[in-house]
Amino acid sequence: MIKRFFNPVFLLLILVLTACSAQSAKPAGLVSIKLPVGYIPNVQFAPLYVAIDKGYFMQEGLDVSLDYNMETDSVALLGANQLQFAIVSGEQVLLGRSQGLPVVYAAAWYNNFPVGVIVDPAKNVTKPADLKGLNIGLPGLYGANYIGLRALLNAGGLKEGDVKLNSIGFTQVESFISKRVDAAAIYASNEPVVLKDKGVPFTLLRVADYTSLVANGLATNETTLKDHPEQVRGMIKALLHGISDAAANQDEAFEISKKYVENLEKGNPDVQKAVLMSSIEFWKGATPGATQPAAWENMQNLLLDMGLLKKAVDLKTAYTNDYLPK
Numbered sequence: 001m002i003k004r005f006f007n008p009v010f011l012l013l014i015l016v017l018t019a020c021s022a023q024s025a026k027p028a029g030l031v032s033i034k035l036p037v038g039y040i041p042n043v044q045f046a047p048l049y050v051a052i053d054k055g056y057f058m059q060e061g062l063d064v065s066l067d068y069n070m071e072t073d074s075v076a077l078l079g080a081n082q083l084q085f086a087i088v089s090g091e092q093v094l095l096g097r098s099q100g101l102p103v104v105y106a107a108a109w110y111n112n113f114p115v116g117v118i119v120d121p122a123k124n125v126t127k128p129a130d131l132k133g134l135n136i137g138l139p140g141l142y143g144a145n146y147i148g149l150r151a152l153l154n155a156g157g158l159k160e161g162d163v164k165l166n167s168i169g170f171t172q173v174e175s176f177i178s179k180r181v182d183a184a185a186i187y188a189s190n191e192p193v194v195l196k197d198k199g200v201p202f203t204l205l206r207v208a209d210y211t212s213l214v215a216n217g218l219a220t221n222e223t224t225l226k227d228h229p230e231q232v233r234g235m236i237k238a239l240l241h242g243i244s245d246a247a248a249n250q251d252e253a254f255e256i257s258k259k260y261v262e263n264l265e266k267g268n269p270d271v272q273k274a275v276l277m278s279s280i281e282f283w284k285g286a287t288p289g290a291t292q293p294a295a296w297e298n299m300q301n302l303l304l305d306m307g308l309l310k311k312a313v314d315l316k317t318a319y320t321n322d323y324l325p326k
Contacts, residue, residue, distance in 0.1 A: 030063035031231060037087045038071035038216075041261040043272045044189065044279045046253040047109070048087075049260045051242030060234030066260075071143075075219075079103050084224045085235055090214020090291075090299050090319075091147050097313045102222040105319040107236040109243065110215035111285030112208035115148025116188035118172070118195065119203040123182055128156025128205060137168040137181035144215075145185040148207040150306055151298075155210040176202070189278040197271045208282070212295040213302070214319075215282070225320070232323045240288050240325065247280045289324045 037045055048066060051057055057064040069077075074086040075093070079101025087109065096103040119125040123134060131153065138145045153160065168175045172184040173194050186192070188206050195202050207213065218239055220232055246253035254273055258264045264272055296315045303309040 030058060030061055033057075033062050033064045033085060033231075033235070034067050034083065035064050035085050035087065036067040036069040036071075036074040036077075036083065038069070038074060038089075040068055043254065043257050043261055043264060043276045045260070046257045046276055046279075047239065047242035047246045047283075049242075049257050050246045050253050051238045053256045053259065054242075054245065056238040056241045056245075057235070060238050062231065062234055062238065064235075064238075075101065075103055078219060078221050081221055081223050084220060084228070084231065086219050087216055088219045089144055089147075089216050090296065091144075091303060091308075093214075093219055093318055094296075094300055094303055094313055095308060097318055098309055098311075103219055104222060104225060104317070105214065105291060106218050106220050106225075106232055106323055107239060107289040108215070108217040108285065108291045109239065110217070110282045112282045113144075113148060113151070113211075113213040113215045114188050114208075114279070114282045115144050115151075115185060116192075116204050116206040117149060117152055117183050117185050118176060118191060119183040119205065120176075120179070121201050121203050123203075125183070125203050125205070128152045128210060129158065131156060131183065131205075132158055132162045133164075134182040135164045135166055136183045136185065137166045137172060137175045138185035139170050139172075140167045141165070145187075147213070147299075147302065147306075149185040151207050151211050151213060151302055152205055154302065154305065173198075176200070189282055190275055193271055193274045193278055197268065197274075211298055212292065214291060214295045214299045217289075217291065225323075229323065233325070236289055236323055237325050243283055243288065246276075247283060250277060250280070287324075290321050291319050 052064055071088050071092055074083060075088055075096040077083040078086050079096055090105060093103050093105045125131060138149055166181050172186050172191050175181050176184045177200055192204055218235060225232055254276055296319060300312060300315060304312065
């Protein structure tokens with residue numbers, strides 16, 4: 001059976017073992033912050049690499065180091081105050097709060113949900129309703145790929161039973177090219193770039209073209225918001241500075257990323273540069289860092305429909321825009 005988002009046993013152990021605050025005394029000067037990002041080193045994290053490399057975090061009195069921990073583990077640790085910050089997606093915040101974890105989404109990084117579905121052009125798919133009856137690959141019944149796919153199915157008036165879901169791990173490109181699947185749930189800034197480079201035709205349905213959902217951003221917890229608001233403001237300011245810098249200076253951001261992503265310049269650097277440029281399109285928003293009530297309502301309604309949330313949570317406690325730069 002495929003595991004879903006939370007491991008209750010792990011969560012219980014974390015909460016029992018961390019009754020005391022993790023905000024222990026730190027040396028004078030910079031405050032050390034470990035920031036989990038939920039994935040392996042990747043050019044899509046260029047804003048963080050830029051913010052670290054160019055001293056934007058240090059300008060806020062913060063010494064930030066990245067950790068490539070699993071997103072669900074990060075939410076549990078964040079809720080137990082073993083971590084003060086983490087890069088997580090909106091659904092993880094809602095699922096965490098439904099488990100009693102006081103996690104709070106403090107700033108949006110991705111202003112558009114970066115998931116989509118690639119489809120064999122021979123299937124003549126032009127809209128979500130056309131996905132009916134197709135064999136669709138995805139890593140599993142978890143994470144943003146699953147959330148995005150369900151959002152597209154909902155947009156097309158379809159249920160999960162109207163398609164055949166195929167758990168293929170993170171082999172979307174290979175499985176699509178070999179025609180093991182008719183379609184695949186993917187990150188729209190990544191796999192389409194790879195397929196274009198390989199000359200493989202595809203049709204792309206982007207979640208962001210049909211609904212607004214809360215994507216990756218900076219999360220914290222209620223204790224940190226209360227006791228260390230200056231750290232929250234500093235983290236957000238530095239993150240947003242890194243995002244704007246990486247978007248404005250893409251070649252420099254790519255060069256900086258080479259220091260953090262092993263073998264980035266090997267293989268096909270042009271593809272990786274294209275992934276970076278494609279990612280930038282998902283970061284753009286009218287108000288950098290702001291998160292919108294409608295996107296939270298859509299996300300919660302989707303999770304309720306999927307049965308991942310048993311009851312609605314108070315959205316006013318799940319996110320805040322109060323710590324964004326003035």
